[in-house]
Amino acid sequence: MLVIRPIEQRDFPALKLIAIESGHGFTSLPVNDELLQNKINHSEASFRSRPAAKGEHLYFFVAEDTETGEVVGTTALDAAVGLSSPFYTYLLGKQVHSSPKLGIYNVVETLTLTNDYTGVSELCTLFLREQARQGLNGRLLSKCRFLFLAEFSELFDRRVLAEMRGVSDDNGNSPFWSWLQEHFFSMDFPTVDYLTGIGQKGFIADLMPKYPIYVNLLSKEARSVIGKTHDKTRPALRLLEEEGFAWRGYVDIFDAGPSVECDLKHIRSVHNSRRLTVQIGHPVHTSKYLVSNTHFSSFRALIGELAINEEKAQAVITREVACLLKVEDGDTIRVVEIG
Known part of the structure; x- marks a missing residue:
């Protein structure tokens, strides 16, 4: 892993x-x-x-x-x-060169330094x-x-x-x-x-x-x-x-x-991720999620199996995953379906 x-x-x-x-x-x-x-x-x-x-x-x-x-x-x-x-x-853009009198209309692509x-x-x-x-x-x-x-x-x-x-x-x-x-x-x-x-x-x-x-x-x-x-x-x-x-x-x-x-x-x-409370245990009916802790200087992230209890807004994870994420029971993690 x-x-x-x-x-x-x-x-x-x-x-x-x-x-x-x-x-x-x-x-x-x-x-x-x-x-x-x-x-x-x-x-x-x-x-x-x-x-x-x-x-x-x-x-x-x-x-x-x-x-x-x-x-x-x-x-x-x-x-x-x-x-x-x-x-x-460079920005790829367009310039128009036209002369209605001559019936000429040309669109050319340009690269502009920005x-x-x-x-x-x-x-x-x-x-x-x-x-x-x-x-x-x-x-x-x-x-x-x-x-x-x-x-x-x-x-x-x-x-x-x-x-x-x-x-x-x-x-x-x-x-x-x-x-x-x-x-x-x-x-x-x-x-x-x-x-x-x-x-x-x-x-x-x-x-x-x-x-x-x-x-x-x-x-x-x-x-x-x-x-x-x-x-x-x-x-x-x-x-x-x-x-x-x-x-x-x-x-x-x-x-x-x-x-x-x-x-x-x-x-x-970013839009679909959400915060959940950690419950360390033996998750059943799991799915793979991208999951991270919410720490700044000791940020950790991984892809792991977890089960979500929607009623309690909890994520049930194994002790191994908790150790890798540096979290304990009651801590907060952020998860999103890996897709």
């Missing part, structure tokens, strides 16, 4: 291994010891004392195998992006190691964040986004970036991906085209991947779409992968 918990200092070796395995295009986990350590430090500081409101806080979680103690995945919530350094996206997501909360750093990609593990890793969002909604923006990795090959070559590189930059995609991951984003403002790019001027290969998702990221996108996330035309400035978003209160697992 996997249990989700906040990252700790002892998880650094596992985090570095995951960063290596995640490959090109996974900007939020650069293979850089200092930056990875900073993420752990940032998350620990965010969890140390519950903030009064939304701010530049990172809530970084790991998935731990309860049998082996091995960390097999990561997932995170960035409470507000773009506050201390710009958060860039900072529209400044202050928005982000789902990020979702990665499950290959040996753990089975059963409901992927759902747990993705959806556990929604129980945290539901329980501590005051710490997050009303809008929640997720950047999906765009199309690139095994060597890190991105068709979209190849066109940008040819016309505006002199760096390959792995290099620019790494620089962004370590926070060196100044070159974006310096070198990115300042005016809208006409999509029809891009290469056929670049046009074909706008808003498209990397093969390995499609399962994650499907899980988010189940929750109500949708693409509204924003794409990554490097690989043109889609950014999907949803109002926090409209996220299915």
Whole structure:
């Protein structure tokens, strides 16, 4: 069984291994010891004392195998992006060129550089190691964040986004970036991906085209991947779409992968989750639920079997599940059907 918990200092070796395995295009986990350590430090500081409101806080979680103690995945919530350094996206839009006198009316697509997501909360750093990609593990890793969002909604923006990795090959070559590189930059995609991951984003403002790019001027290969998702990221996108996330035309400035978003209160697992009182016992007529405790700094989440007593608003769980969630009789948990 996997249990989700906040990252700790002892998880650094596992985090570095995951960063290596995640490959090109996974900007939020650069293979850089200092930056990875900073993420752990940032998350620990965010969890140390519950903030009064939304701010530049990172809530970084790991998935731990309860049998082996091995960390097999990561997932995170960035409470507000773009506050201390710009958060860039392209917005796919339209411009009309018309001349009634000549009888000409043309609609062309454009890509405009924006900072529209400044202050928005982000789902990020979702990665499950290959040996753990089975059963409901992927759902747990993705959806556990929604129980945290539901329980501590005051710490997050009303809008929640997720950047999906765009199309690139095994060597890190991105068709979209190849066109940008040819016309505006002199760096390959792995290099620019790494620089962004370590926070060196100044070159974006310096070198990115300042005016809208006409999509029809891009290469056929670049046009074909706008808003498209990397093969390995499609399962994650499907899980988010189940929750109500949708693409509204924003794409990554490097690989043109889609950014999907949803109002926090409209996220299915946020809206449908509920608090129940714990009763430790031997549940019968059980169903699988995504379940978490309601603790902040010692947050835990898992997928487990439980029985619900609707009349008493109680969840009957086993002693084993209670121990993993760090709860006792009479405590409160948050549950939602896993779907």
